[in-house]
Amino acid sequence: MNKVTEFFAPGKIIFGPGGLSQVGVEAKRLGSKVLVVLGRSAMRKSGALDRLTHLLTENNLEYIIYENILSDPTVETVDTGASLARKGSCNLIIALGGGSVLDTGKAISAMVVNEGSVADYQEIEGKGRKFQHKPIPFIAIPTTSGTGSEATRNAVITNTKLGLKKSIRDLCLIPEVALVDPELTLSLPPHITAICGCDALTQCIESYLGKKSQEITNALALHAIGLIGKSLVKAVKEGKNLEARKDMAMAALLSGLCLSNSGLGAAHALSHPLGVYYKIPHGLSCAVLLPYIMEYNQPVVTKKLAKIAECLGENISSLSETEAAQRAVEKIKEILTAVGIKENLSEWKIKEEDFPQLIKGAKGGSLNNNLRDISDKDLTELLYKMTGLC
Ligand SMILES: [Fe+2]
Structure with missing residues (x-):
């Protein structure tokens, strides 16, 4: 069939064992104050968080940590993170974790500069506002091998009030950098x-x-x-x-x-x-x-x-x-x-x-x-x- 197609990808894909070492340089290129989005304790225990924050400090970046993001992130989780990033004047989001953590970071990067709640932007019939402002840069670092959220234009958010799990979706949501370091998945059960x-x-x-x-x-x-x-x-x-x-x-x-x-x-x-x-x-x-x-x-x-x-x-x-x-x-x-x-x-x-x-x-x-x-x-x-x- 003759059809016209389009293909979009992150601005930069860094792939390979040990790739985490490049996060400081990438972060410095994109911002100065970082909101680091994290899951529960796995990345603290494995030492990956320490390596990440050390690399940020080494490159003169300040950071705030927003952690304990659970599976199936909710509207409230994203809205709280966005408010934290705004209060902290963050101009870069880095998410280190599984699909839920990456989706949260991605959604926060958009909500820092767009008004209202992330619920207003979900693909729900009759709703679904368009983002007015380009999200702040987002670096996605997956620690599981599954959702591929590091390369996608959507984030799945659970709207508990409406009992729905719906995406926010926009080309502007594709991460600026997908940093995929397979070593981070070695301890996955x-x-x-x-x-x-x-x-x-x-x-x-x-x-x-x-x-x-x-x-x-x-x-x-x-x-x-x-x-x-x-x-x-x-x-x-x-x-x-x-x-x-x-x-x-x-x-x-x-x-x-x-x-x-x-x-x-x-x-x-x-x-x-x-x-x-x-x-x-x-x-x-x-x-x-x-x-x-x-x-x-x-x-x-x-x-x-x-x-x-x-x-x-x-x-x-x-x-x-x-x-x-x-x-x-x-x-x-x-x-x-x-x-x-x-x-x-x-x-x-x-x-x-x-x-x-x-x-x-x-x-x-x-x-x-x-x-x-x-x-x-x-x-x-x-x-x-x-x-x-x-
Ligand atoms: Fe899936």
Whole structure:
């Protein structure tokens, strides 16, 4: 199909083991007073925070620390951080952490200079203000390999008042610098490594299969799928294997570039309400949903699924296209089993009477990007399968 495409990426991507050492120089280039956004205690314990603050001080930068950011950051968390940054006259945000911490830092960088609450800017029907002012510079330093938030133009924020998890989204939100140092992921526990890696895998597959797929992101997605096939199980089982961690960090970064430019699909659409109503970790619900969504889409993406099987190292030379597509789904299931993900979410006790609410929460951009149309009836059937209720 002839279509005109666009591709956006962070102003600068720094990648490689030991890359954290460049943060001082980058920060000095972009600001003078930093709000450092941090999760709970992992980066304090690992010594990464000390290294970061030492590098800032060495480069004559002042900083304030905003920490204890939890998973699924709320409107209040972002608004409080923005007010802290304004009071402290910060002109640069650095977030060091997982996807939730990066999303918080990204949202704060915009809210420091834009009026109102971040809730006013969420993609909620009838709302969704546009940012009037360019965010202050933002350096994203991921410590997990999953969301790819270091490369994306959106931040997912939970609006507890409305019971919604919705993005703020704008090109101006793409981080000025994505600093990806795989050494920071070496101490990540196996289960977190697994669900984050599955999130990246789902992002690559959904952007590759989606309506907005394009040549640049297709190339990135297929390369990342290959890296994940090669190294996810290894990263989960041998946490200190730097080579495997490097592959996963690259795959997550690429998955961010893919989703930011080509969107997602039905697995991500359903994963958001499951996070809001049942607090199911994002990567876990994506992982469980992925094979079901691939099977659902198979009639319209057979050729692409066959290519995925090939990228995952399967020999498809003697298989028909349909058989090769099915092999891709089977291979994904094998990977999920190997990293300890169950085939459904039965232990989360999702109730049938909540299905209408979950379906309502799934509506939006990601669902619209799914190549094969999905009716409410189809979503209900998918929910029966993935909840283990049938
Ligand atoms: Fe995701």
